[in-house]
Amino acid sequence: MNTVLIVDDHSDIRRLISITLGNEYHILEAEDGVSALAAVRHHHPKVVLLDIMMPGEIDGLQVLQAIKADPDTRDTLVGMITARGQVADHDDARARGADAYFIKPFSPLQVVTWVRNHLK
Template sequence: MKKILIVDDHVDIRRLVRMTLEFESYEIFEAEDGATALLLAEAVRPDLVLLDVMMPGELDGLDVCCKLKSDPMLLNPRVIMLSARGQAQDCSAGRQAGADAYLVKPFSPLQLIDVIAQQWEHA
């Protein structure tokens, strides 16, 4: 069973994503900030991380993405950045941080499912 870590400071976003994915056979974990996300990632070693860019605390999504991608113990999880920031430089910053995909909020559940499916094809 594939493991997905949802990282977003908004509980409503996490709930929406969880509800979208519950119909699939995924093991789903949630974190509300970057520090918690890194601790949880070390514990569960997710296959995929859905990661908000703007979060409170010392680590934003870009920082978390860099750390996830550079930690050899995590076995290079796929990372999809989720952000309200949709400018070209925002997408570029996500890619430079190591993101495998960048999805702009608001997105539809079908968009999310499609982007996740693409990540499994490239894994």
């Protein structure tokens, strides 16, 4: 079973995505950048769904950059889920290696469809 890591400082967002993904995947959750990176390095998820704006030392863009810079994790699919909807934000995330960019409020079905399509 493929592992999906959901990273958001809001538990309701993590829960919404987790419920929408159903029992198809092994779901892990993290609420900040530091715990997200630890989970990526320890569990090697196939997909990370990652918020940009989170409390703590590391934001989502830094997590994305670390995932894509590490030879052991660079093939991990990363979908950004964020309130940052400006074109420049989207372009910045793509330049750092984001595989998808979903703007809050997002469609959970759209996220799940993206995950399913990329894990076939």
